[in-house]
Amino acid sequence: MSGMPDEGLAPPEHLFTWVDVDDHLASLALAGRWPDWLLAVDGWWDGIDVVVTPGTGVGQVERWFDEAFGAGSTSYQDDELVLRLDDPRASEIKGTPIMLTEASADDPSRRSTRPVLRDRHVTKELAEPLVRPEKAQFASDVQLVALHSFKGGVGRTVHAVAIADAIARSGGKVLLVDADLEAPGITWMHREQGAQLDFGYEDLLALLQGAEDGGSREAVEIAAAYLPNQRVVSHVNGGSLTVVPASRGTRLGPPRIEPVDLLIPGRSPYFLTEAIAELAAEVGADTVVIDLRAGASELSAPVLLDPRVQRIFVTTLSHQSIAGTHRMLRQLSRRAPAVHGTDPAASVIITQYRQDAHGDHAERVRAEFADALSALLRIPGEDATEKTDADGDDTEATDADVLSRPVLSPFREELLALPGAWDSVVRLLARCGLPEVLEPIVPVHTPVVLSTKPEDDAIDYDELRRQLMTTAKRLKFAEQDSFSSTSEFLVTEPLRHLLGDHRTEAPLVVVAGAKGAGKTFLHAKACVARSWDRFAERSGVDGVQLASAIVPVLESTNLDSQGLTPQQLRDEFAMANGSVGGAESGLEIRDRITRAKRDLDSDDELGWRDVWLRTLAAAAGVSDPDRDPQQLLTELGARSHAVFLIDGLEDLFQDLDDEKQKVALRVLLTDVLAWLRSLRGRPFGLVVFVRQDLVTLSVPQNSGQLLGRYARYALEWNREEALRLALWVAGHAGALPRPMPEAEIIALSADEVIKQLIPLWGWKMGTEKSKEARSHLWVPAALGDFNEQVQARDVVVFLAEAAEKSLHQSGTDRQPWTDRVLAPGAMRKALLECSQNKIGDIKQENPAVGGLLTRLQNVAPVVVPFDLEKVGLSTSDADFLVKSGVLDHGTGGLYFVAEIYRHALGFVSRRRAPVLRQQ
Numbered sequence: 001m002s003g004m005p006d007e008g009l010a011p012p013e014h015l016f017t018w019v020d021v022d023d024h025l026a027s028l029a030l031a032g033r034w035p036d037w038l039l040a041v042d043g044w045w046d047g048i049d050v051v052v053t054p055g056t057g058v059g060q061v062e063r064w065f066d067e068a069f070g071a072g073s074t075s076y077q078d079d080e081l082v083l084r085l086d087d088p089r090a091s092e093i094k095g096t097p098i099m100l101t102e103a104s105a106d107d108p109s110r111r112s113t114r115p116v117l118r119d120r121h122v123t124k125e126l127a128e129p130l131v132r133p134e135k136a137q138f139a140s141d142v143q144l145v146a147l148h149s150f151k152g153g154v155g156r157t158v159h160a161v162a163i164a165d166a167i168a169r170s171g172g173k174v175l176l177v178d179a180d181l182e183a184p185g186i187t188w189m190h191r192e193q194g195a196q197l198d199f200g201y202e203d204l205l206a207l208l209q210g211a212e213d214g215g216s217r218e219a220v221e222i223a224a225a226y227l228p229n230q231r232v233v234s235h236v237n238g239g240s241l242t243v244v245p246a247s248r249g250t251r252l253g254p255p256r257i258e259p260v261d262l263l264i265p266g267r268s269p270y271f272l273t274e275a276i277a278e279l280a281a282e283v284g285a286d287t288v289v290i291d292l293r294a295g296a297s298e299l300s301a302p303v304l305l306d307p308r309v310q311r312i313f314v315t316t317l318s319h320q321s322i323a324g325t326h327r328m329l330r331q332l333s334r335r336a337p338a339v340h341g342t343d344p345a346a347s348v349i350i351t352q353y354r355q356d357a358h359g360d361h362a363e364r365v366r367a368e369f370a371d372a373l374s375a376l377l378r379i380p381g382e383d384a385t386e387k388t389d390a391d392g393d394d395t396e397a398t399d400a401d402v403l404s405r406p407v408l409s410p411f412r413e414e415l416l417a418l419p420g421a422w423d424s425v426v427r428l429l430a431r432c433g434l435p436e437v438l439e440p441i442v443p444v445h446t447p448v449v450l451s452t453k454p455e456d457d458a459i460d461y462d463e464l465r466r467q468l469m470t471t472a473k474r475l476k477f478a479e480q481d482s483f484s485s486t487s488e489f490l491v492t493e494p495l496r497h498l499l500g501d502h503r504t505e506a507p508l509v510v511v512a513g514a515k516g517a518g519k520t521f522l523h524a525k526a527c528v529a530r531s532w533d534r535f536a537e538r539s540g541v542d543g544v545q546l547a548s549a550i551v552p553v554l555e556s557t558n559l560d561s562q563g564l565t566p567q568q569l570r571d572e573f574a575m576a577n578g579s580v581g582g583a584e585s586g587l588e589i590r591d592r593i594t595r596a597k598r599d600l601d602s603d604d605e606l607g608w609r610d611v612w613l614r615t616l617a618a619a620a621g622v623s624d625p626d627r628d629p630q631q632l633l634t635e636l637g638a639r640s641h642a643v644f645l646i647d648g649l650e651d652l653f654q655d656l657d658d659e660k661q662k663v664a665l666r667v668l669l670t671d672v673l674a675w676l677r678s679l680r681g682r683p684f685g686l687v688v689f690v691r692q693d694l695v696t697l698s699v700p701q702n703s704g705q706l707l708g709r710y711a712r713y714a715l716e717w718n719r720e721e722a723l724r725l726a727l728w729v730a731g732h733a734g735a736l737p738r739p740m741p742e743a744e745i746i747a748l749s750a751d752e753v754i755k756q757l758i759p760l761w762g763w764k765m766g767t768e769k770s771k772e773a774r775s776h777l778w779v780p781a782a783l784g785d786f787n788e789q790v791q792a793r794d795v796v797v798f799l800a801e802a803a804e805k806s807l808h809q810s811g812t813d814r815q816p817w818t819d820r821v822l823a824p825g826a827m828r829k830a831l832l833e834c835s836q837n838k839i840g841d842i843k844q845e846n847p848a849v850g851g852l853l854t855r856l857q858n859v860a861p862v863v864v865p866f867d868l869e870k871v872g873l874s875t876s877d878a879d880f881l882v883k884s885g886v887l888d889h890g891t892g893g894l895y896f897v898a899e900i901y902r903h904a905l906g907f908v909s910r911r912r913a914p915v916l917r918q919q
Contacts, residue, residue, distance in 0.1 A: 011024075011068065011069050011070035011073070012024050012069070012070075014086050015069070015073075015083070015084070015085050015086055016085060016086055016087075017045075017085065018043040018044060018045060018047075018048060018096055019043065021043055021048055021069075021083060021096065022041070022043035022048075022122060024068070024069065025041050025043075025068075025122055026122045026126060028068060029122055029123065029126040030126045030334060033068075035064055036053070037052050037053045037056040037060065038050065038051075038052060038064070039051045039052060039053060039103055039123065040122065040123045041122045041123075042122070043122070046096070046097070047096055047097040047098070047099050048083060048096055048097070048098050048099065049099050049101060050098055050099065050100050050101065051101050051102075051103050052100055052101070052102060052103065053102070053103060054102050054103065055102075056100070056102070058081055058100065061081065061098065061100060062074050062081060065083060065098065069083065072084070074095075074098070075095065077095060080097055081097070081098045081100075082095030082096060082097050082098060083095055083096050083097075083098055114260075114263050114269055115130060115263070115269050115270065115301060115302045115305035115306065115335075115336070116260055116263070116298055116301045116302070116305070129334065129335060129336060129337055130269065130305060130335055130336050131269070132307065132339075133268070133269075133270050133274075133306065133307075133308060134268070136308070136342050136343075137308065138273070138274065138277030138278075138308060139274070139277045139278045139281045140277075140280075140281035140286075141286070141769055142277040142280045142281050142285065142286060142287070142288060143286065143287045143288070143310065143344070143443055144273060144276065144277060144287075144288045144290065144303070144306075144308065144309040144310065145163065145287065145288065145289045145290065145309070145310045145312065145344075145443060146179075146289075146290040146292055146300075146303045146304065146309050146310070146311055146312065147159060147160045147163070147289070147290070147291055147292060147312045147313075147314060148292045148294070148300055148304060148311065148312070148313055148314070148328070149294045149313065149314040149315060149321070149325070150294065150295060150296075150313075150315065150320075150321055150324030150325045150327075150328060151294055151295070151315075151316075151318075151320065151321045151324065152183060152294040152295075154294075154314050154315060154316045154321060154351060154352060155314055155316075155349075155351045155352055155409070155415070156291065156292075156294065156314040157180070157185035157186060157291050158415060158418070158425075158429065158434070159312075159314055159349055159351070159409065159434065159438065160176070160186070160289055160290075160291040161176070161186065161189070161425060161426065161429065162429045162434040162435060162438055163289055163312075163438055163441075163442050164176040164241055164289040165233065165241065165426050165429070165435070166435045166438060166439075166442045166444060167239070167287050167289070167442060167443065167444055167445075168233050168235055168239040168240055168241040169235055169237075169239055169435075170237075170239060170442075170444035170445045170447075171235070171237045171238050171239045171444075171445045172239055172286055172287050172443075172444065172445050173238075173239065173240045173284055173285045173286050173287070174239075174240065174241045174242065174285060174286075174287050174288070174289060175227075175242050175244060175276075175279070175280045175283065175285040175287070175288045175289070176241060176242065176243050176244065176288075176289045176291075177201055177244040177276065177288060177289070177290045177291065178190075178200075178201060178243070178244065178245050178246040178291050179201055179246070179290050179291060179292050179293065179299070179300070179303070180246060180291055180292065180293045180294070180299075181201070181202065181246050181247075181254075181255040181258075181293060181299055182254065182255070182293055182299070183293070183294075184245065184246035184247070185291065186243060186245065186246075186291055187200075187245035187246045187247065189421065189422045189425055190230070190232065190243045190245050190422060191245070192421045192422070193232065193421045193422040193423065194421075195230060195232055195243070195422070196229040196230050197230070197245055197248045198226035198227075198229050198230065198248070199222075199223050199226035199227060199230070199244070199248070200244065200245045200246055200247040200248045201244055201245065201246050201247070202246065202247040202248075202255060202256070202257070203223070203247075203248070204219060204223055204244070204275070204276075204279070205255075205257045205258075205259065205261075205262065206256070206257050207219030207222060207223070208262055208271070208272070208275055209257050209261055209262055214264070214266055214267055216271070216274070216275035216278055216279075217278075219275065219279075220275065220278050220279045220282050221282070223244075223279050223282075223283075224279065224282040224283050227242055227244065227279075227283050228242070228283065230242050230243050230244070230245075231243075232422050233426075240285075242283065242285065243422075255299070258298060258299055259272050259298070259299060259300075259301070259302045259303070260298045260301065260302065262302070263302070270302070270306050270308075271302075272302045272303065273302065273303055273306040273308070273309060276288055276290070287443060290303055290309075292304070295324075296324075296328065304328075304332060304336070305332070305335055305336040306336065307336045307337065307338045307339065307343045308343055308344070309344070310344035310345070310346070310347070310443065311332070311346040311347070312346070312347045312348070312349060312441065313325050313328065313329070313346070313347070313348045313349070314348075314349045314351060315348065315349070315350060315351070315369075316350070316351060316352040316353065317350065317352070317353045317358055317361055317362060317365060322365060322368075325348065325369075326368075326369075326372055329346070329369075329372045329373065329375075329376055330372070330375075332346070332376055333372075333375045333376040337375075337376055337377070337378040338376060338377050338378065339378055339379075340377055340378065340379045340399060340400065340403075340771075341766070341770070341771060341772065342771060343771060344443070344771050345373070345376075345377045345400070345403030345404055345771070346373055346376050346377070346404070347373070347403075347404070347406065347407065347441040348369040348372075348373060348406040348407070349406070349407045349409050349438070349441075350362055350365055350366060350369070350406055350407070350408050350409065351409040351410075351411075352409075352411050353410060353411055354410065354411050355410045355411075362408055362410075364889075365406075366405075366406045366408060367888065367889065367890065367891075368890075368891050369406045370401070370404055370405055370406055371865070371890050371891055373404035373406070374400045374401070374404045376404075377400050377403060377404055379400070379909075395782070395828040395831055395899075395903075398773075398778060398781055398782045398831070398899045399765065399772065399773045399778065400909070401781055401899065402773040402774075402777045402778050402781045403773050405440065405781075407437060407438060407440060407441055408437070409434065409437045409438070412432045414428060414431070414432055415428070415429075415432060440774075440777060446758065446763040446768050447754070447755040447758065447763070459737050459818075461816070461817070461818060461820075461821055462807060462816075464734075464735045464736070464737070464821045465735070465803045465804075465806045465807050465821055465822075466803075466807070467733045467734050467735045468729070468730055468733045468735035468799060468800075468803040468821060468822075469800055469803035469804045469807075470733070471729065471732060471733030471734075471735070472729055472733065472796050472797075472799040472800035472803060473800045475729060475796045475800075476793070476796050476797055476800055489518075489521065489522075489525055490724070490725055490728045490742070490746075491539045491540055491541075491746065492518075492715075492721060493721070494511070494712065494713050494714060494715055494716075495522065495539060496539070496541055497712040497713055498511070498687075498712075498713045499532075499535065499536040499539055499541040499544055500541050500543075500544075501712070502532070502544075502546060502685070503536075503543050503544045503545055503546065504545050504546055505546070505682055506532075506546060506548055506641065506643055506682050506683070506684060506685030507532075507643065507685040507686075507687055508673050508676055508677050508682075508685055508686050509673075509686075509687055509688070509710050509713050510669055510673070510688045510690060510695065510706070510707075510709075510710045510713075511687055511688065511689045511690070511710070511713045511714070511715060512690055512691070512692040512695055512707060512710065512713075512714045512715070513689075513691070513692060513714060513715030513716065514691065514692055514693075514715075514716075514789055514791055514885075515691060515791065515841055515842060515845050515846060516791035516792060516793035516794060516838075516841060517715035517716070517717060517789075517791055517792060518715050518792045518793075519647060519689035519690070519691075519715060520555075520556045520647055520648070520689070521792075522689070522715075523552070523555065523556070523645055523647040523687075523689050524555075525538070526550050526643075526645060526687075527550055527552050527564070527566060527569055527645065528564060529550065530549065530550055530569065531547055531548065531549055531550060532544065532546045532547065532548045532550065532643050532685070533545065533546055533547045535550065540743075540746075546643075546685075547641075548641040548642050548643045548685060549569075549572075549573050549576075549640075549641070549642050549643070550569060550642075550643055550645060551569060551570060551573050551619055551620055551642045551643065551644050551645070552566040552569055552570065552619070552644075552645045552646075552647075553589065553615060553616060553619040553644050553645060553646045554586070554589060554590070554615075554646045554647060554648050554649070554652075555586060555647050555648050556647050556648035556651065557648060557651045566586060567583070567585060567586060570582070570583035570584075570619050570620070570621070571583050571621070573620055573621065573640075573642060574620060574621020574622075575621070576640070577620065577621060577622070577636065577639065577640050579621030579622065581621075582621055583618065583619055583620060583621040583623075584618040584619065584621075584623055588618070589615055589618060589619060590652065592611070592614070592615060592618065593611065593615065593652055593664075594652070596608065596611040596664070597652075597658075597660055597661065597664065600660060601660075602659040602660045602663060603659075603663065604663070605663060605666075605667050605671065608663055608664050608667040608668075608671075609667050609671045609672060609675065610629060611664075612667060612668050612672045613629035613630060613633060613672065613675070614629040614632075616629075616633060616644055616672075616684070616686075617629050617632045617633055617636070619644065620633075620636060620642060620644075622635075622636050630675070633679075633684065634679065636683075637679055637681070637683030637684055638683070640683070641683045641684065642683075642684055642685070643684070643685035643686070643687065644684060644685065644686045644687070645686075645687050645689070646668070646686070646687070646688045646689065646690075647689040649665065649668075649688075649689075649690050649691075649694060650690075650691050650694060650845055650846070653665055653694065653698075654847055655847075656694065656697040656698060656848070661698075662697065662698045663698075664698075665690075665694060665695075665698035665699075666698045666699050668688065669688060669690070669695065669698065669699060669706065670699070670706070672686070673686060673688075691845075691846070692707065692714070693846070693849075693883075693884060695707060696883070716789055717789060717790045717791060717792055717795075718788060718789065718790070719780040719784070719788070719790065720750045720753070721790075722779070722780050722783065722784075722790035722792075722795050723750075723753050723754065723757060723776055723779070723780065724745065724746075724748070724753050725792055725795050725796075726757065726760070726779070726795055726799060727740070727745055727748075727753055727756055727757055727760070728742065728745050729795070729796060729799055730757075730760050730799070730821070731745055735760070735803070735821055736756075736759055736760060736821075737759045738759070740756065754776045757775070757776055758775075758820070759819075759820060759821065760820065760821050760822060761775045761779070761802075761820055761821065761822040761824075761827060762775050762817075762819065762820040762822075762824065763775065765778050765824045765827065765828075766824055772824070775824075775827075778827075779798070779827070781899065782798075782831050782834075782899050782900065783795060783798055783831075783834060783899075783900055784898070784900065785884075785885030785886065785898045785900060785901075786882070786885045786886070786887065786888040786896075786898050787884075787885035789885060791838075793837075793841070794834050794837070794838060794900065797833065797834050797837050798827075798830050798831070798834045799822075801826075801829075801830035801833040801834065802822045802823075802826045802827045802829075802830035803821070803822060803826075804826075805823070805825075805826035805829050805830055806821065806822050806823040806826040806827075808826075831899065831900075831903060832903045832904070834900060835899075835900055835901060835902070835903035835904035835905075836903075836904040838900050838901065838904065839853055839857075839901060839904045839905070848880070849880075849881070849884050849886065852873070852877055852880070852881055852886075853886070853901065853905065855871075855872065855873070856871055856873075856897075856905050856907075857904075857905050857906060859871050859872060860905055860906030860907055861906050861907065861908050862905075862906075862907045862908070863907070863908055863909070864895075864896055864897055864902060864907050864908065864909055865890040865894035865895055865896050866894060866895060866907075867893055867894055867895070868893075868895065878895060882895075885898060886898060886901050
């Protein structure tokens, strides 16, 4: 060791006893700050036993102890090296002897550490993870789920009960263990229910400790004879829940036997968890939920330090609870990290807070815990700084994000006073919605999907993949061929609101959405319908009586019209209203706006209102430069009705640092709509399709109010809508084993959509029993930004690429996947193509964001999370990208980048680590 200890490991200010000495040496070991010659340390009340390599001299030990504990810490008393202790009463130096023992050649005192939070025997192996279990899975693939909290009273037991009940309701067979031996809660519920208490957790510990052969079989068989009497739930779907109380009696006090008492030589370090899993298998349970003792307790350590256990930590927003949970996560990440793909990921539940008062705080804490949880989930492989993303395989970060996302469980007043009996508690938890809150982390069984075909009729999955690939590739370019009357579209909730809210009165609305949300597509579909009522009819919205003609004013330059064109619609409306020369062309209309950008003053709002109203009149064929456009439109409205459509504003207004362009958009989105709304009889409607960021930039003071007014029509594809779109595309392509008509897909609940997607991409990104993320959570996380938005185009691109790559993918046993259309490996590789497509589109259509993304590409590779200095971004640049959903704040001034952008940027995840040592 050279140099002083790292920050936080400075020499201790006070040394009173050997305990302080032991603590500091353990901290140095955990930080990897021991020299090579120092093998082990045992602290005692009368001295410090130091085990060193042969040939190590006393002077070498003296110099290191002075360096580690501070200058002048050692001295000699009666020719014996001592470490000085603090005692203000003593006139002479008081010290504890440092006793050197040379390790023999065949016994270097490098014993494996035990799964405890504090081991009496301190070795340099504390800096390394514990030796991994010999077997990657528990007996019979039993899953252990353990809930822990740093402080009591945070709702840990309530959430343990909710999780256990949810698993049972999904068809699982659950063993619920009350392992809080000092303050049991589940035990009291079970007793209040009047249920049997024939066998408890303390009984299991006693039988295991006293086993003559050191094994677990005898204890398991005895327990299994009594536990069937303690079943509290039996569901019709086969699910069940059996309680193992902390003890049979009501005596209060410390436990006679603790879990650490089972850790004797000759036994597996994971003897306790393996015995519990063996017991579960013996009674037919597939899942064990364990409610652990709160705090840094050795009562919980043997369970928490087994990486095969799904560890769930419950915390409130109190500083002490948060800080303690963070410390526990850091300690576990050093001692017992989970290996991605092998072990279950840990989770955090943030509870007991009010959304109205603490919502922002909860989100910040959530982000901090997500970072800490990701550090606990190790990804085997090379160091991140040496890994490039060129092959598209670096998708484990997406899995880590999905698996490590903390759960928010807000305050519910009803839970302050829990009823006593089990059944009453479970009913209360259901009323409070806890099962829905916990859904992302509950290891429920794969939902049952109705049989798709007779068993003897084999499904040709390759043919389904080809059909999905062909249809999705065509839909990738939906904007270009959307003027084809035969092109398809999914009727979404915003569109149903837009049409249903304007059955008899013309719409005057702003339809905001991000790039790829479908604005241009819907604009084109409305044009193809030619009138508002026919647009509603084609969308399946009945009762719409407004027969106003559709008149496009501006259209996107990305539109490639074939057959019917926007100009034809303008000319038809103009000719029907007596215009001889027809309407102005799209080029003339664009030139009109371009001239106004050049000629008008930056604060000329009246001038811009005049420009926009003249533009509407010109599109309708009533342009007259010598007359007031308000009069022109008023006269036209007396004899004809129309719904004007405006799209493609981002093509004309690309520099919103220019005040003129901000004023132009602000007037259109506010003043023009207000003027049209003032016309008696509402002869004209106006639907403005616009990117949401243009609204925010052009109406900085009241953009929230403006967007809120039209929120019902915003094209925002959240997780549920993105999943429904994926199901619709697959169904439309005929790529589902069981055909599903569009009407059925639209009518499905969110849970049913998830269930019906299982034949498309499976329940998990691997086999059903794997520790991979669930597919319906992985896909939105991979394709979404940090505003929790998933663009429709990205979903379609993903399906097209994943279907094509699935034609060449194999399953885990090197045989083709025969239980789903999309192979997990193909889905992961498709993410790279989606990322490249996303950034390419952004660069074309949002130069402000695209320019910053180009700068980030030029500094790649960068390890995520990163600081701004590393990538050359200013704070204002970063804030802009945060608002755009590209970046998100981490802890310590670091930033994360959304997965849909990260891959094409060439950034890499730090969540890769060397393969952990095996036993």
